[in-house]
Amino acid sequence: MEKKVKRKTWLKWLLGVLGVLVTVAVAALIFVNVYITKSKPVIEGQVAVAILDTDATVTRDEIGVPHIQADTDADLYRAQGYVQAQDRMFQMDLSRRQASGQLAEVIGADAVDTDKFFRTFSLRDAAEKSWEGYDAEAKQVLEWYTEGVNAYMEEAKENGDLSFEFALLGYEPTEWTTVDSLTIGKFMAYDLGGHWNTLAVRHWALNEFPEDKARELFIQYPENAPAILAANKQQSVKVAGEFDTSVIPPEFNGSNNWVVSGDKTASGKPLLADDPHLGLSTPSIWYQMHLESPKQNVSGVIFAGIPGIILGHNEEIAWGVTNVGPDVQDLYIETPNPENPTQFRYEGAWEQAEVRKEPIKVKDGETEDFEVLVTRHGPVVSNILYDKEQAGAVFSMQWTALEPTLELQAVLNFNKASNWEEFELALEDFQAPAQNFVFASTDGTIAYKANGRIPIRKSGDGQLPVPGDSADYGWEGYIPFDELPRSVNPEEGFIATANNEVIDNAYPYHITDFWAQPYRYERIAEVLEASDELTAQDMMDLQMDQKNLYAAEFLADMIATVRSKTDDYDEVLTMLEEWDQVDSKEQAAPLVFHKWIKQLPETLLAEEFPKDVFKMLDGKNHITDEMMRNAFAGKEGVWVTEYGGVEKWLVDSLETAVTEIEDEQGTDLADWNWGEQHQLTFPHPLASASPIFAEFLNPDPVPIGGSNITVQAAASTPEGNVDHGASWRFVADLADLSSAYHIVGPGLSGHLKSDYFHNQVDDWAEGDFHETEIIDDVEGSILILKAE
Secondary structure (H helix, E strand, C coil): CHHHHHHHHHHHHHHHHHHHHHHHHHHHHHHHHHHHHHCCCCCCEEEECCCCCCCEEEEECCCCCEEEECCCHHHHHHHHHHHHHHHHHHHHHHHHHHHHCCCHHHHCHHHHHHHHHHHHHCHHHHHHHHHCCCCHHHHHHHHHHHHHHHHHHHHHHHHCCCCHHHHHHCCCCCCCCHHHHHHHHHHHHHHCCCCHHHHHHHHHHHHHCCHHHHHCCCCCCCCCCHHHHHHHHHCCCCCCCCCCHHHCCCCCCCEEEEEECHHHECCCCCEEEEEEEEECCCCCCEEEEEEEECCEEEEEEEECCCCCCCEEECCCEEEEEEECCCCCEEEEEECEECCEEEEEEECCEEEECEEEECCECCCCCCCECCEEEECCCCEECHHHCCCCCCCCCEEEEEEHHHCCCCHHHHHHHHHHCCCHHHHHHHHCCCCCCCEEEEEEECCCCEEEEEECCCEEECCCCCCCCEECCCCCCCEEEECCHHHCCEEECCCCCEEEECCCCCCCCCCCCCCCCCCCCCHHHHHHHHHHHCCCCECHHHHHHHHCCCECHHHHHHHHHHHHHHHCCCCCCHHHHHHHHHCCCECCCCCCHHHHHHHHHHHHHHHHHHHHCCHHHHHHCCCHHHHHHHHHHHHHCCCCCHHHHHHCCHHHHHHHHHHHHHHHHHHHHCCCHHHCCHHHHCEECCCCCCHHHCHHHHHHHCCCCEECCCECCCCCEEEECCCCEEEEEECCEEEEECCCCCEEEEECCCCCCCCCCCCCCCCCHHHHHHCCCEEEECCCCCCCEEEEEECC
16 A cells, blocks of 8 residues: 555655646746747838938738839939848858857867868958959948848847747857858859869879870860979979868759840740759858849849849849859969078079968867968968878969959949840940850840950969969960850750850860769750740740769660679679659659769779878869770770779679669669659758757758759769759749749748748759749738838
8 A cells, every 4th residue: 555655755856846847848948938939030011220311112022022112222222132031141150250260269179170261262362352453332232231130130139030940059240241142242252163072083193193094084185284293293282181072062053044135036036044053051052032223123133141142033024043163273382481481482493372361260269370381373272181291292272263353343333234235235234253144135135145254374273283483374364255165046946055165166265174064954945945836934944954864874885794704693784774864853764874973983993092082183083984985985095904894893883883773772773763862951050059959940851853964963972962953943934024933942031930941942943933023012921111
């Protein structure tokens, strides 16, 4: 009896404790929910904004696009800054901190190496120098925009309404500056910038492999530059070390764009389409907006933290871009003075480098001293490749984006241009990164220009580091603006780019040898050539096209080669032979093909490289594609021969690919499908800190088709997370520019509780575009920003 009473007492106590815990947990959840909801952007009613001269109206349409109307450009840009900060203040702050090398100040010691990298790359320094070159009008716009951002920040701080991420990290954002906006612009130049890491790998390869093996790792071997080859062998710079390759942008931050003349459309007016390929994240890198004042009416996207509209349309023109991807980052082999490592040899004398003090503040830690050395060519980057370096040769980097450039000035003039002549004039200020612009106007003009600063070298072609101690090397200017690749109203009736080669052998200047694989461009051209009755819907459908022309080139020879060696994979190979070569999510064949093709460089090359150097090597499949082409033509190269022949290489790679698939999806081929491995994710920057954060901040993964080489760009990590692709999809019909069609995944707001946080994830996956109007009164929630 006593035991029964004790058991009841114990049970009652336990239930009481559980009850208290549940009550506390519920209360905590309610508090967290209320706290997070408190910072949700205000999108209806009235808000007093003292900096405005007159009231501005912000109408949010059904998918959350803010349509801002103001009586003056001053209030328009102030309102733009205010509204962007409402939705994206944390993203804006994180972006300026990353680009400036100031993350450790709010994150802690784990971010110090990243800060050192970006301090060395000198993006903020370049932004500060660029400010001086802007004209008075552009500077004024930046100042108006900055006023708007700061007006929101001050209001949010006073009311305790800053978004919850700031509370999680325990800090408040500092005042926004005009240079912050320009620094974010420089970061995009970095993201689309160049191939410095590949130059470092080639230098390493020349010193580690016999020349015939090193030769096969080049897209085009620089046989006409023996002095450069000799210099790379005579002065070896350490490359293999502890370099964090996560800071290197994806090798093809590319895009698709095309423009079609009225001769090939159902309406008789041009069509334009653009889908820039960048990282897919929560929130999106893009912020879609519509800006209207008596002087402009423009709609499209911009990076959060920057005024204006960089890509989109107004009432008379539309435009879009892809990345040219030119060689604009050169490495120089510098010789430091053994007696003074801040001096470097140049033309037989020691020349003092600039020593820039860059102390790095560390949250909950001591400030870390850091210096950036800047030679006549640019910053010394070797100290971010590895921890310690003895006095000897080091790398410095020259890069177009480190010079003063005027991209924002160009953007502001795009927004108000009304024809090709005005737009091309504005293009002259868009200097870094170099972009392929396509253009269309309501007068029927279609046009293209590869734009930006592309260097002319005294010697070499940008494929290898060059001696830094001689005046025989370096840049002697840029390709003249009037001689950049250009086309207006071509006979073909369309212009398309997909990071493919945009010049032929007759072009007198070097741009790059590292073009994207041609398959996206070829598919776009194939579709556009096939019809003279094209519509906006056809353009949207083409942006979602999953035809795999990579497989069309290689797969038959790959299958035949394996069959000549073994019968072990007959069922898999038969399935591949019967495949329609469409990367649809339901099929098994895309899964096998992509696993196999991506395994080829791993099987052939990886073991002979240090891991960090191999990760730095861009264009791995470019290299092995050419090795396959040669092998299939009976000209096996050194790498393939040493491995044991093309048959062994392909069989071993297929075996690894199939084993991985079986581990992930079982041994029954009928259960395999591409969508199980290939899933759309929009990761939030805080999601990796905790599974709980990931649950709330990341959308559920969505199985999708497409791949890195289809027009529907969807590149994935080795784990199968699709985290790179069409960051914005856009189609404009010049027959009616009162509206255009857009998708911005995962949504426009950066706030967890907003209806527009993840509302476009399924739209992105399925290709469901939204029509955004710029002429008629837009229906939606209305916020009046009241002038005081």
